[in-house]
Amino acid sequence: MMMRRMKIIQQLSFCMLAVFACFNAVAQNNTTNEVLPYKDVDGYMIIRANVGGTEGDFLLDSRGKVAVTEQAAAVRGMKSDGKGNNYPRKGFEVVGNATAIGFFVGKTVYAKEISTRIIKSNALLEKLKVDGVLGFAAFANAVVTINTKAKTISLSTPYKPAYMKLINRDDVELSQKEGLIIQTIINGQPIKAIADFYEDQPLILSSTDAKLVNGTTPTVKLAGISVSNLKVAKDNTAYTVVGKSILNQGVISFDIGRGKYYFQAFNQGEESSAPAATKETLAMVPGKVNSIDREYFLKNVYDYKSSKEWKTIGDKPVVIDFWATWCGPCMRMMPVMEELAAKYKDQVIFYKVNVDKEGELRQVFEANAIPLVIFGSLKDGASREIGADTKEKVEARIQLLLK
Template sequence: MKILILSLFCLLSCLTWAQTKNTSTEVRDYREVDGKIILDLVVNGEVAGFVLDLAGHTAILPEYVERLKIDENIPGEFKYNEFLYKKVPVVKSVLIGTMAFGNNVFGNGVSAFVLGDESYLRELGVAGIVGGAMFRNVVLTIDRRRKKITTSIPYRPSYMKLDYRTDMEVLPGSTVVCPVTINGTVYSLLFDTWNDGMISMTAEDFARIDGTDGGVAFVMNGYGKSVKITKTKTAVVCDFVKDQLGSVVVAENKELPRSVLGSGILEKGIISIDYQKQKIYFQSFDLVEVKDDVVGDVTSSVVPGKLNPITREYFLEHIYDYRKDKEFVFKGDKPVVIDFWATWCGPCMRLIPEMEKMAEKYKDQVLFLKVNADKEKELCSMFNVVALPTLFFIPVGGKPIIETGATPEKYEQIIREQLLKK
C-alpha cells in the first residue's frame, strides 16, 4: 500500500511538472536608441526595425509600405480608425502579409496603420511601431538590464516568481492596464513602453496627487520627441505589484487620454505580461538568478547521408544570415537541399522517403536538410514560404533555386544538373 501511494505521489509530481513547463521559449536581444526599445522583425521577407509600444498599435512609415512589399490597396481590419490611447495622425490602414519576431510571435494578415509625417521615427532609423497585439498569444518578458526580450508559451519564464504578480486588464488593441498605488491610492495606468518617464498623468489624475514640486521632467506626445515640463510632483510612496519603489516623480501631461506607467519602470526590474491569463509580473533584477530556460533552441547536428532537421539558428549560422546581409550569401562549401515541410501536409509526407533516398545516394556531395514550417515561422516569413512542400536547392556560391510540390524525379534532375554541374 505504501509503495502504491509513493508511486501515485511521484506520478502526480511528474504531471504537475509537465503542466508548468513551457512548450516554447525564445530569448532575443533588443537594442535601444534614445531610450526606445527596438526589435528587428521579419516583414514579408524583409528585416526591419520597429519601436515596441505596448500602448500603441502596429504602424508603418509611408515610405516603408513599398519597401516592405505591402499592398497599399488592401485595408487593415481594425475596428477603429485611429490610435485609441494616444494622439497620432494616420493616413490609412493596410494589411501586412506576414510579420514575425522569432517563431513564437508571428502573424498572417496583420493590420497596421500608415503614419503621417513622423520625423522623429525616421531619426530613430525604424520602419514603424509594433504594438501589443502582436504579443497577445505569448507571455512577454522584458529585461532591460540584459537587453533581452523573452517570449514564452504558455507560462512565464521559470525565474519570474509566482507570488510577484497582480491582475491586469487587457483593453481593445491588446493594451495593458495595471494597478499602481501612489500615496495609498490605487490608479489604473496604461503600460506605455514608448513613454520614457516613470509616471505621466492626465490633468484630472494629477490633481489628485499629493506631493512637493518634482522639478523638471519630460513627457511624450504622440511619436514626437520628448518635451520638457515643470508641472510635476514627488509622490512619497509608490508601490507596483510587490515592489516598493519609494518616492517617484509624477508628471502632468494634458495631452494624454489616460494616465500611463512609462518605460522608467524597466529600470527597476523585470516585467512579464501574460495576456491570456491577464496577469502582470514584476520583480527586482536581483531577486533571483536569471537563467533562460530556452525550449527548442538547440543548434542542429547535421549528418551526411541523412535528411537532417534544422532550426533557424542553424540556418543563420551555416546557410545565410539575413540579419547581416541584404543579398543572399551562402556560407557553405557543399551544395544544400532544404525541404520545408509539415506533418499535416500529405505531399510533404510522401516526399520525405524519396528525399531520404536521395540524401543517402548523394551523401558525399550534397547536404540534405528539412525545416518544420509549423515551428520555424520566421524562416517561412523571411522566404515567403506559403505552399508546402517548398524546396531550396542551393549551389556553392549561388542563390537558391526554389521549387514547390512533391516531384522527386524533377528534384533529382536539379541536383545533377544545377548543384553538381562542373
C-alpha cells in the same frame, strides 16, 4: 459523526491544494525561456524581428500596433489596402493595412501571418533607423519580460519565468485604443493606468485620480511592490499614465493571454538567465535536408544579387525545397526528401527554405505556389518543379542533374 466528516473534508481539501501546488510548480519548471538582447537608443527599446519574411529592427511600443513603414512594406512586397485609421499614439499616421506573411521574434514567437499597419515614417523612426513598431498584441501567445538592467527581453511559454514570483502580480489588459493598461495601487486605491514606455514623466495623474493625491507625494504599488521616487504630473486625460522610469526599478513581465503582469525588484533570480547567444552558424550535415536562410543562400548556393543567371556555388549540384508548415504536400514530402538526401549523399546537396520566414527568397524565386523544388546544376543553370509532391518527380529531376 459530523466532526469526523468535517475532518475528512478538511483533509481532502488539503490534499487537493497540495496536488495543485505540486502541479503548478511542475508547470512553471517546464516553462521555456528565450533571452534576447535589445538595443537601448535614448531610452527606446529596439528588437530584431522577422516581419513578412524579412528581418529588421523594430521599436517595442507598449501603446502601439504591429506596423511597418511604407518603405519597409515595399521591400517586403506588402500591399496596402489604402484604408488609413487612427493609431493609439500621436505622431504616427496610418496609410493602410496589410498582411505580413510570416512573423518571428526569436525562436519563441511565430505566426504564419499577422495583420500589420502601414505607417508613414516620422522623425522618431528615422532617427532610430527602424523598419517599424511592434505592439504587445504580437506577443499574445508568450510572456514578455523586460529587464533594463541586463538590456534583455525574455520570451517564455507557456508561463512566466520561474524567477518571477506569483505573489508579485496584478491585472493587465490590452486595449485596442490605449495599449497596455495595468492595475496600480495609488494611496491604497486600485487605479487603472496606461503603461507608456516612451513617456519620460514617471507618473501622470488623470484629473480624476489626482483627487486621490491632493497635492501630496503618493504611495504607489505595482503588483504589490512599492515604487519610490516617482515625480507626479497632472493631465486632463482619461487614464493615469505610468512612465518608463518604472523599468529602472525592477523586472516586469506581461502575460497578455492570461491578463496578468508581474513586477519585482532586480536580482531576484533573473540574473541566472543566460544572455542570448550571437547568431548561430548554420551547420550543414551531409546526407540531410539542411535548413538555410537568405545569408547562407547568397554565400553558398547562388548569389542572385550579383548575377541574373543561375550559377551554383560549390562542386555539387543542389536541390532546394521551398516549403511551409501549413503546406500539407510539403510536410508529406519531408521524409521523402530526407530519404533522397541520404541516397545521393555524395553527389547532391539538399537544402530547404521556409517561405514564411525567408520572404526575400520567396519573392526572388516566386515561391508563392508550393511545394516548389529548384534543381541547380553546375553547368546548365537551374530548373524548377512546382507541385513536386512525389518521389518519382523529384528523383527524375535529380537524375537529369547528374548526367
